[in-house]
Amino acid sequence: MPSYRSGPTRRRRGLATLIGTFVSALAVLLALPGAATAAPPGPGTAPAQQSPSEAPLKPGEAWMGAGVQQHEGDDTSGKPPGERARLAATVEGVDVSSHQGNVNWKGLWDSGVRWAYVKATEGTSYKNPYFAQQYNGSYNIGMIRGAYHFATPNSSSGATQANYFASNGGGWSKDGKTLPGVLDIEYNPYGATCYGLSQSAMVNWIKDFTSTYKARTGRDAVIYTTTNWWTQCTGNSSSFGNTNPLWIARYASSPGTLPAGWGFYTFWQYTSSGPIVGDHNVFNGAMDRLRALANG
Template identity: 70%
Template sequence: MKSALTGAAVCLGLLLASITGSAQASTTSAPQPTAQARQHGIDKAGEAYMGWTQNTTTTSSTAAAPTDFGTAAVVEGIDVSSHQGNVDWAAQWNAGKRFAYVKATEGTSYKNPYFAQQYNGSYNVGMIRGAYHFALPNSSSGATQANYFATNGGGWSGDGKTLPGALDIEYNPYGATCYGLSQSAMVSWIRDFLNTYKSRTGRDAVIYTNYNWWSTCTGNSTAFNATNPLWVARYASTVGTLPGGWPFYTFWQWTSTPLDQNHFNGDMSRLTALANG
């Protein structure tokens, strides 16, 4: 009997050790925000958002009003993530916003818990809306993340009110600036994502990035400027030098005050045309 009890105790100990080890592995597997990311409101995995390094809402600085619009006509819009929670879409409409991009996913393990309220709410108030994916190129392939995005809010329909999905590819809030990838490997990852997204939806995804990151991590690659619309981030009164040889921008994120604000480079008819494909 003693031997049997001893054996049972050993088995129980091994089981508990296994459970504890699994829990520890689960806890440590999630990427942890850097000190810089925490200063910009990213406290845990999944909370990354467009333009997080340029965010000014946690400081006293504000961007100057834009003067360089690219075309005579622009359409005003916003982008949101879980940080905005439930958005008052009627107020945004009354403030003149006519389009919105909503964060849907990050990597392959995060879905924005406010996505339905934000994505459907913007649509219901009359806006043209789209979804975006925050890329983590060091965690899985571009194809894997594109499929995750397309399945969890990043799809497209030709209803005239849905913009093509956007790939948010920028500074890593969890570690190395270029996610540990070489410039050629990063370009290959992006191509893998874009090709897969197009095969899933029939649309070329918008690329959201900024000049400095794109130059550093892709070698200022010109591989996508003929196929994928550019959404450039620059918090200044002018859009500045565009990355990747793009001849013009489609969207320009110019400030985060009081939340991320964007210009579409054209009038409402052109925005509708982009939605229609």
């Protein structure tokens, strides 16, 4: 004859079996393809900026500093650089590309950002689809802004790319709010570090670009690079220090040793992880000197 505990025991066992079955079914559902996929981004949302180590980049997807963190590291974690506090005067700025999409320029302005550089072109076949919003939006909020070109020296001549840049957003006008264009010449995110060029061929390519850009706009292009890349790929050429402002990229507490020919930097990209959007930088001087650079 069963004891008085038999009924409750069977009920508890039945409940445990039911719960186990439910959990197993839920696990199967969660394992189905797409079951745990996040909601798609809203209309107009740009892809998140991607580290070069995450996936191979496609032509046009490079940004200013695309290979810097991968090759040289980043020990700032978005914190203001130590040297910045020691400088007499600096002006905070950002650089952006299509990876940032439609930028919240008011938020950046409210955070203290006063200048911006926007990617315009890459090679001779890519134009930033967000260029108008970024370039005009920064201007309209009150920033001094400029455009940059991501160089691919293995795809066409320096002159060809300079003309493409100048004709597609990289021009200059003396309005006090437009900075000279930037030649972004750095680690190749698509292949061989120096794009398959010898050191002398790279120097000649850069000369071809900068001389053509000056002929088109009347301004000497700013050169964005890192000391390590410049040394490796140009033989640490000193040919540009007297003419082209330097934008040094180094994600550390100081910009470190500069490439040959430059006694000081004009811009310093000190982190790839800005607090709001884009890479963050400082201009080496006060606001009146930044306006002077814009005016030529």
